[in-house]
Amino acid sequence: MVATEQNRFRNFTWKQFKKNKPAFFSLYVLTFIAVIALLAPLLANDRPLYVKYRGEKFFPAFSWNKLIEVKTDSGAEVINSTAVDWKQMKLDDVVWAPVVYSPGKSDYANSNFVSPRSEQKFLKDGKLISMPSRFCHWLGTGSRGDDLIAGLIHGARISLTIGFISMFIATLIGIIIGILAGYFGDDQLLISRGKLFAIMIGILIAWFYGFQIRSNMLAAGLHNQSGGFLFQLLMSILIFSAILILFFQLGKLMERLPWLNKTFLLPADTILSRVIEIFVSLPIFLLIITIAAISTPSLINVMIIIGLTNWTGIARLTRAEMLRIRKLEYIQSAQALGFTSWRIMLRHALPNAFAPALISISFGVANAILIESSLSFIGIGVPPTITTWGSLISEGRENLHAWWMIVFPGLCILITVLAYNLIGEGLRDALDPKLKN
Amino acid sequence: MARYLLKRILLFIPTLIIISLLAFVISVNAPGDPVSRMMSSAESGDVFQSQNAVQLQQQKLWSHRLGLDLPVFYFSIAPGSFPDTLYKIYDRQERDALKSLLYQFGNWNSIDAYHSSLKKIFLDLDWIKLDSTDQKKFSANEINEVISQARFNTLALLTTSQISVISIKLDEMHSLFFNYPFFNFMLNDDRETQKTFDEMKTTSERWKNYFPTLHFYSNNQYHRWLFGDGVYSKGLICGDLGISFVSQMPVLTIIWQHIGWSLLFTFISVILAYLISLPVGIRAAVKHGSAFDSCSSVILFLLHSMPSFWVATFLLIIFANPDVLYWFPASGVKPVSGYPADASFIEKVKLSLPYLILPTIAYTYSSLAFLSRLTRASMLEIIQQDYVRTARAKGLSERVVVYKHAFRNALLPIITVFANILPAALGGSVILESIFSIPGMGRETFHAIQNQDYPMIVGVFTLTGVLTLIGYLVADVLYAAVDPRISFSPQGVLWTKK
Numbered sequence: 063m064v065a066t067e068q069n070r071f072r073n074f075t076w077k078q079f080k081k082n083k084p085a086f087f088s089l090y091v092l093t094f095i096a097v098i099a100l101l102a103p104l105l106a107n108d109r110p111l112y113v114k115y116r117g118e119k120f121f122p123a124f125s126w127n128k129l130i131e132v133k134t135d136s137g138a139e140v141i142n143s144t145a146v147d148w149k150q151m152k153l154d155d156v157v158w159a160p161v162v163y164s165p166g167k168s169d170y171a172n173s174n175f176v177s178p179r180s181e182q183k184f185l186k187d188g189k190l191i192s193m194p195s196r197f198c199h200w201l202g203t204g205s206r207g208d209d210l211i212a213g214l215i216h217g218a219r220i221s222l223t224i225g226f227i228s229m230f231i232a233t234l235i236g237i238i239i240g241i242l243a244g245y246f247g248d249d250q251l252l253i254s255r256g257k258l259f260a261i262m263i264g265i266l267i268a269w270f271y272g273f274q275i276r277s278n279m280l281a282a283g284l285h286n287q288s289g290g291f292l293f294q295l296l297m298s299i300l301i302f303s304a305i306l307i308l309f310f311q312l313g314k315l316m317e318r319l320p321w322l323n324k325t326f327l328l329p330a331d332t333i334l335s336r337v338i339e340i341f342v343s344l345p346i347f348l349l350i351i352t353i354a355a356i357s358t359p360s361l362i363n364v365m366i367i368i369g370l371t372n373w374t375g376i377a378r379l380t381r382a383e384m385l386r387i388r389k390l391e392y393i394q395s396a397q398a399l400g401f402t403s404w405r406i407m408l409r410h411a412l413p414n415a416f417a418p419a420l421i422s423i424s425f426g427v428a429n430a431i432l433i434e435s436s437l438s439f440i441g442i443g444v445p446p447t448i449t450t451w452g453s454l455i456s457e458g459r460e461n462l463h464a465w466w467m468i469v470f471p472g473l474c475i476l477i478t479v480l481a482y483n484l485i486g487e488g489l490r491d492a493l494d495p496k497l498k499n
Numbered sequence: 500m501a502r503y504l505l506k507r508i509l510l511f512i513p514t515l516i517i518i519s520l521l522a523f524v525i526s527v528n529a530p531g532d533p534v535s536r537m538m539s540s541a542e543s544g545d546v547f548q549s550q551n552a553v554q555l556q557q558q559k560l561w562s563h564r565l566g567l568d569l570p571v572f573y574f575s576i577a578p579g580s581f582p583d584t585l586y587k588i589y590d591r592q593e594r595d596a597l598k599s600l601l602y603q604f605g606n607w608n609s610i611d612a613y614h615s616s617l618k619k620i621f622l623d624l625d626w627i628k629l630d631s632t633d634q635k636k637f638s639a640n641e642i643n644e645v646i647s648q649a650r651f652n653t654l655a656l657l658t659t660s661q662i663s664v665i666s667i668k669l670d671e672m673h674s675l676f677f678n679y680p681f682f683n684f685m686l687n688d689d690r691e692t693q694k695t696f697d698e699m700k701t702t703s704e705r706w707k708n709y710f711p712t713l714h715f716y717s718n719n720q721y722h723r724w725l726f727g728d729g730v731y732s733k734g735l736i737c738g739d740l741g742i743s744f745v746s747q748m749p750v751l752t753i754i755w756q757h758i759g760w761s762l763l764f765t766f767i768s769v770i771l772a773y774l775i776s777l778p779v780g781i782r783a784a785v786k787h788g789s790a791f792d793s794c795s796s797v798i799l800f801l802l803h804s805m806p807s808f809w810v811a812t813f814l815l816i817i818f819a820n821p822d823v824l825y826w827f828p829a830s831g832v833k834p835v836s837g838y839p840a841d842a843s844f845i846e847k848v849k850l851s852l853p854y855l856i857l858p859t860i861a862y863t864y865s866s867l868a869f870l871s872r873l874t875r876a877s878m879l880e881i882i883q884q885d886y887v888r889t890a891r892a893k894g895l896s897e898r899v900v901v902y903k904h905a906f907r908n909a910l911l912p913i914i915t916v917f918a919n920i921l922p923a924a925l926g927g928s929v930i931l932e933s934i935f936s937i938p939g940m941g942r943e944t945f946h947a948i949q950n951q952d953y954p955m956i957v958g959v960f961t962l963t964g965v966l967t968l969i970g971y972l973v974a975d976v977l978y979a980a981v982d983p984r985i986s987f988s989p990q991g992v993l994w995t996k997k
């Protein structure tokens with residue numbers, strides 16, 4: 063019975079959403095962009111997809127191994143597939159990617175901003191000839207002759223990844239805070255003195271063993287730029303939570319002692335609402351550029367920074383929805399059945415409270431993409447070796463004639479952001495109970 | 500009302516503390532060494548640089564002036580092996596190396612002995628005396644090179660914590676001291692260092708690290724930053740935001756010098772945005788579902804999704820480009836040659852006007868979209884209410900209904916946006932001001948970020964946060980004054996705001 067009700071709500075929302083033509087169309091647009099982003103290395107690559115060279119067959123675009131060994135009459139010839147210019151080689155047979163350039167790779171024959179309409183040059187046998195149409199830069203080139211389409215295709219990857227991962231972080235924080243504030247409100251969280259003390263001491267000690275002692279290793283992981291940092295961070299978080307759980311159990315034991323068993327109401331909602339309010343009143347963009355400027359430039363850092371600063375909308379919506387849901391009968395009956403708060407929150411309430419958060423997540427992804435492109439535009443946070451839509455525009459700003467460097471990346475940003483905003487708007491309309499009648 | 504105000508102001512305090520803590524954490528963790536930044540920009544006399552003792556003294560002086568010889572915060576939790584006076588090592592790299600050694604070995608006494616013996620080498624390098632035999636035996640170049648090599652090696656040793664690197668460097672030092680007779684008096688120091696280094700390795704007490712110790716400090720950097728030390732700093736409370744690394748001027752002075760243009764642009768753009776967006780939003784709401792409504796919605800939505808830096812760059816390449824349309828100058832706010840000496844205010848405005856138009860458009864368009872959508876939404880909600888229907892049923896004209904009855908209540912969101920003017924001006928639009936080269940706060944902040952001028956960055960951040968808070972406070976009070984329906988419960992304060 064409950065299941066069908068839920069299905070009906072879901073079906074109803076989906077129907078409402080479909081009625082919103084622009085929002086529904088945006089879904090298609092986003093799917094298209096996502097496919098392009100996923101297939102980027104196959105769509106724009108200066109390594110051929112398939113190559114026949116000296117009688118041997120290779121798939122340079124698909125292979126992880128950069129060095130290709132080819133047997134010749136006099137021993138073996140080693141080709142570095144990322145460094146060599148395949149277009150200059152005498153190949154028996156070749157299948158190119160749709161765009162035959164990689165982002166950020168120089169093409170000196172067409173350097174210094176060549177317009178898509180003007181004549182492009184191609185170097186063949188040491189002579190400059192006019193560009194064969196297969197190798198044409200369809201949208202022009204940048205300052206070092208780097209192909210614009212290749213940059214756009216790979217930039218889609220960066221933008222979508224940043225949008226998704228940073229919003230994943232934000233959602234995690236926002237949902238946890240929102241659900242705690244909303245479910246417990248100001249009148250539900252009874253806690254004993256023993257537990258409170260145990261948790262407070264536990265946090266300090268867990269922080270000491272999880273982070274302070276390991277600060278050496280964390281710093282080392284941060285400097286060598288590999289995945290080392292993530293692993294160390296994960297370890298730290300694991301240790302932290304393990305110790306915290308230990309102290310939580312200790313608190314349960316301490317509850318049995320006479321003075322420590324006194325319980326009192328913890329106003330969870332007021333406390334967490336204050337936390338949200340504090341975050342709302344921070345100058346977020348200034349905070350982001352400050353932290354991005356201080357930390358070493360890397361995509362992961364940008365994602366973490368954006369994620370850590372953009373969760374307030376999600377938390378607010380989840381909290382408001384949760385305040386409504388916790389008054390519903392099915393939650394009360396779950397409470398009467400003696401389920402633990404965690405189980406009720408996560409298994410019964412969260413699925414229903416998540417819908418409004420979707421609205422905020424959708425707008426949030428759009429916002430994250432805007433922030434990322436602004437950061438790369440001013441050259442902070444994202445490493446200069448990575449081509450993004452924002453960095454392309456900033457490259458185009460060096461040369462006022464190069465309108466293509468400004469128009470096309472800008473359109474990409476606009477379309478993606480617009481799609482996310484439209485979906486957010488569509489979700490809001492579909493989920494708004496006022497419009498149901 | 501008074502109770503509400505009091506409650507609101509009380510809530511104001513923890514938020515302020517959090518903002519100050521955040522700013523402080525940023526400034527403490529900022530990379531680079533403030534002492535060497537200050538020393539290098541304060542004086543560039545090579546004479547002093549070569550004197551190690553003088554350099555150490557200078558370092559000590561500056562770290563005292565900047566308050567860096569104090570513990571960071573009111574309390575610290577540290578591994579048991581850490582001495583509670585570790586903060587007195589004012590050089591950050593040295594301190595980090597010591598911390599790392601402590602994590603590896605945990606025996607502070609031996610580490611301290613090793614560290615002091617290195618310091619002694621560093622100071623003794625000042626006392627090298629060259630007699631005539633040395634000068635005959637070695638060329639002046641070689642002598643200089645060897646001395647500077649010894650010096651750099653010692654400095655590197657002071658900031659290294661990798662055991663393998665330390666032993667290699669110590670061997671190098673030993674051969675230096677052994678091979679050059681004028682270094683021979685250092686052999687004693689060298690032996691001592693080697694001995695303490697070996698001792699440090701053998702008497703490891705790593706287990707001490709696993710016991711946390713708690714230290715309390717009443718006088719610390721945060722306290723000093725907030726309340727000043729009475730000599731070098733007056734403290735944040737009295738408006739002292741520190742001294743810029745780059746220009747050596749107080750941060751507050753720099754802010755005063757640059758806030759004018761940012762304030763001007765923010766003010767003009769907000770006024771313009773209101774003038775356009777209110778009528779548009781109201782009309783769209785009143786004629787809900789009409790062609791005007793859907794048209795304006797689409798356009799505003801498009802505007803809303805455009806990145807502002809893109810719009811600004813686009814405006815530049817179209818209207819300030821000699822190839823396309825050269826209607827406006829591309830950058831700055833006044834003619835390059837400055838205003839004529841006897842220009843009156845109106846003449847100045849006339850001269851500056853062409854410079855101001857493109858930035859104003861770029862500043863206005865985004866808040867325009869935002870405001871219109873806000874106005875439309877709140878107007879729609881109000882127009883469907885009973886009292887508006889009653890007003891219509893009474894036979895009032897549409898004009899009176901819309902502008903006198905409905906509009907007043909739809910005005911609420913506007914207060915919020917107005918409260919944001921001051922903080923927005925202070926933070927400036929970092930991106931827009933850089934694109935149009937407006938000498939305002941945004942560009943100044945951007946320069947500070949590029950030059951790693953942390954006192955400036957942190958100052959702007961703190962002040963913006965405080966002003967935002969004040970803005971919200973004023974807005975909430977105005978809300979409560981304008982609309983008696985707003986509840987004064989803590990939830991009401993936060994959640995009625997959009």
